[in-house]
Amino acid sequence: MSRKLSIGLGIALLILAGFGASFMGKNRPPSERNAPGVSIKQVRTLTSRQQDLPSIIEITGRLSARERVELFAEVGGILKEGDRFREGNSFQKGQTMLRVDDEEARLSLLAQKSSLMNQITLMLPDLKTDYPESFPQWAQYLAQFDPAQPLAALPEPVDEREKYFVSARNLYNLFYTIQSQETRLGKYVIKAPFSGVVAEANIKEGTLVRVGQKLGEFFNPYSYELEAAVSLGDLEYLKAGNRVTLRSTNLDGSWQGVVNRISNQIDPNTQTAKVFINTSGRGLREGMYLSGEVAGRALEAVTEIPRALLIDQQAVFVVRDSMLALHPVQPVRYGTETVVVRGIPTGTTLLGQSLVGAYEGMKVAPFQPAAE
Known part of the structure; x- marks a missing residue:
């Protein structure tokens, strides 16, 4: 019992x-429930710090010479001088690159000057009788007339009657014809418009030059322009004058540049705008591809964090009392590996790693790696 x-x-x-x-x-309490056999996860953390950051915009583009001209013949004839006009040869500003035979044009100009001189000589007797006050200056003009020198301006008439008197003897017509021929004679010599290098040569000394024929190309190898495409979202941080650091994947070193101008036209397919950057320096060549970073407008009171920490483009995990909590943020700029956000006070403890299965209220054991 x-x-x-x-x-x-x-x-x-x-x-x-x-x-x-x-x-x-x-x-x-729910926060104290833990599944049997599941340990509290140890996670890395980092402490946030608000600061003013420059908006770094990454660019890529191809170099082209800022000064580049195509040379065309405006007169015809046999090329008398042009042996040095070859691709790769350099010329200083004002140095003669090409010279076309101008003998025929020069003789024609001298004939016209001779005709003008003859007309003035024939006019002087009548001028001395009708306009004696103007005779001395015309006589002096004739005495100083040199057909081998550039034509000097005709004496100014003292009144309208003298002007018509001179015009009736065809002097003005001859004068302007000679000026036109003098200008044309100068086109038989092609001089370097700036210090540079021949990029293309299409003619050889001794060959016939035709009017309108392309003779070659000439460019300045000391000043370049880089054309890059910038996304619509980054344009607000750019302005003319921003500094740029450029680099090449094939060469060591870097080059400095400045944003020169920004296009107002947006490419409808890529939603980008063209940005033009001026640069120069040793080692640069036309056609090179360069990448770089533009230091744009500063972003105030922001925090830069790894992109992997951003949750649904609007929040991050913070650690409070050893538990995870979602904290709302406002993304400002996205980089390749980081994102700049607003809304995180200085000193906030953030989850410093990507954690699979993380949820709000999850209990964790935070630790912060020592600074290297």
């Missing part, structure tokens, strides 16, 4: 213990 009583009491105690454990489990 006593044995049966002991067994009954034991069973009753076990039932009561089961109910008690169940009741205590249901009334435990």
